[in-house]
Amino acid sequence: MPEEERGLPSNTYAEKICLATCWCSKHKGVTLEIATKLSTDDFVLEANRHLFSAIQDLSRKGVAVDEVTLHDYLLSRGNLERVGGLSYIVSLADGMPDIPNYASYVDILKKLTARRRIIFLANEAMQRSFLGQEEPQKIVGSLTANLRDAVDDTERDGPESVAHYIETYPDGIDHLLNPPLHEPGILTGFKGVDEATDGFHNDEIWVIGGTARAGKTAMALNIARHVAGGGDPVAIFSLEMSKRSLFYRLICTEAGVSFMRFRRGQISELEEKKLAEASSVIYELPIYMDARSGISPSEYHTRIESMIEKFHIKLSILDYIQIMKANNTRLSGDERLSSICLDIQDITKRVHVPIILLSQLSRDAPKTKRKPELSDFRGSGAIEQIADVGGLIFREELYNRDNDALRGKAVFILDKIRNGESAHVPMRYIGWRMQFEDATEEEKS
Numbered sequence: 027m028p029e030e031e032r033g034l035p036s037n038t039y040a041e042k043i044c045l046a047t048c049w050c051s052k053h054k055g056v057t058l059e060i061a062t063k064l065s066t067d068d069f070v071l072e073a074n075r076h077l078f079s080a081i082q083d084l085s086r087k088g089v090a091v092d093e094v095t096l097h098d099y100l101l102s103r104g105n106l107e108r109v110g111g112l113s114y115i116v117s118l119a120d121g122m123p124d125i126p127n128y129a130s131y132v133d134i135l136k137k138l139t140a141r142r143r144i145i146f147l148a149n150e151a152m153q154r155s156f157l158g159q160e161e162p163q164k165i166v167g168s169l170t171a172n173l174r175d176a177v178d179d180t181e182r183d184g185p186e187s188v189a190h191y192i193e194t195y196p197d198g199i200d201h202l203l204n205p206p207l208h209e210p211g212i213l214t215g216f217k218g219v220d221e222a223t224d225g226f227h228n229d230e231i232w233v234i235g236g237t238a239r240a241g242k243t244a245m246a247l248n249i250a251r252h253v254a255g256g257g258d259p260v261a262i263f264s265l266e267m268s269k270r271s272l273f274y275r276l277i278c279t280e281a282g283v284s285f286m287r288f289r290r291g292q293i294s295e296l297e298e299k300k301l302a303e304a305s306s307v308i309y310e311l312p313i314y315m316d317a318r319s320g321i322s323p324s325e326y327h328t329r330i331e332s333m334i335e336k337f338h339i340k341l342s343i344l345d346y347i348q349i350m351k352a353n354n355t356r357l358s359g360d361e362r363l364s365s366i367c368l369d370i371q372d373i374t375k376r377v378h379v380p381i382i383l384l385s386q387l388s389r390d391a392p393k394t395k396r397k398p399e400l401s402d403f404r405g406s407g408a409i410e411q412i413a414d415v416g417g418l419i420f421r422e423e424l425y426n427r428d429n430d431a432l433r434g435k436a437v438f439i440l441d442k443i444r445n446g447e448s449a450h451v452p453m454r455y456i457g458w459r460m461q462f463e464d465a466t467e468e469e470k471s
Contacts, residue, residue: 215252323369
């Protein structure tokens with residue numbers, strides 16, 4: 027039974043406008059845009075499905091689309107009568123607006139397709155629940171992922187002219203060319219890093235790497251504290267540490283109390299007071315923690331989207347990428363990590379918030395005293411590909427503990443800045459406090 031007869035969301039008038047525009051428009055670009063942005067699933071009438079399939083095939087072959095070429099194409103494949111003959115093709119142009127706003131009609135059809143998919147998916151989930159053969163979490167997980175994909179398909183970018191892209195901005199070309207109108211990045215709190223990168227921007231992936239004990243998590247938490255302190259909510263996903271450990275680290279850094287002495291219970295009354303005051307400060311910050319281990323990109327996507335909706339998250343931190351599960355559990359090794367990286371890249375474009383990924387370095391990297399490079403990331407090919415900014419923490423004191431002159435010295439090596447030039451940022455690391463700071467002018471020399 028046709029979908030429109032079953033009461034499913036549809037708009038046959040919008041279908042008619044989109045089809046007729048393909049051969050009434052004098053611009054081939056319009057036909058190509060419609061043929062690319064829509065699919066046969068966006069049409070509920072069978073005749074319109076056949077017509078649109080013909081339009082897509084003709085467009086791919088570079089053949090001009092009009093009533094004659096459509097007639098010949100459908101006739102040669104035995105589908106002419108299925109669409110109601112030439113008379114139906116010609117009738118679609120009857121009553122066409124002089125200047126049809128085809129983009130609006132394309133949008134209408136995409137949204138109606140999403141509504142139909144949501145109905146189908148909800149019915150499927152209901153049937154699976156009635157059967158009782160699967161765990162509820164599994165049903166909810168797959169339903170959430172499929173619902174998200176159904177909606178994302180309506181919003182995914184397709185071909186777009188430069189003119190249309192400019193017109194999407196409220197102030198048009200003035201917005202794009204006037205620096206004061208540009209949206210500023212979210213600052214990291216480290217002057218040298220912010221000068222080199224202009225901070226975090228939406229849709230960006232930052233990868234921060236370092237050897238064991240280099241201070242990857244410390245730097246990420248320092249950034250989180252600074253960003254949240256400025257009023258921007260931050261989500262921290264820790265696949266390795268518990269929420270308690272994250273909280274203890276945050277308050278010890280805030281209070282200026284040794285984390286190790288705190289864990290051993292070797293703190294003074296004054297330090298207890300400082301920790302209490304620090305707890306009050308951290309309590310007020312918009313920092314949200316998720317410490318579930320072994321999550322996959324799809325699970326991360328579901329959680330970060332929920333947190334963005336509830337808490338208006340502006341920055342997400344993921345610690346760390348190598349211990350994530352792949353969506354495809356059959357993958358292993360570099361293939362698994364590559365799959366995870368590409369999924370995270372796709373997620374970044376969908377959620378529109380910057381993501382910081384913490385990464386291990388390869389096992390050979392700690393064996394050398396040289397400064398690390400992007401190629402030292404474990405699974406470097408995939409990580410290099412998705413990183414908009416790739417930074418590596420280098421602390422020479424880890425390799426030469428007898429040299430007091432190196433104590434506390436660190437360099438944040440920005441080996442890749444997609445929209446800028448690489449840079450080496452001198453820093454100071456206070457190990458007992460787990461805090462990075464800008465290096466002084468004296469320390470830079």
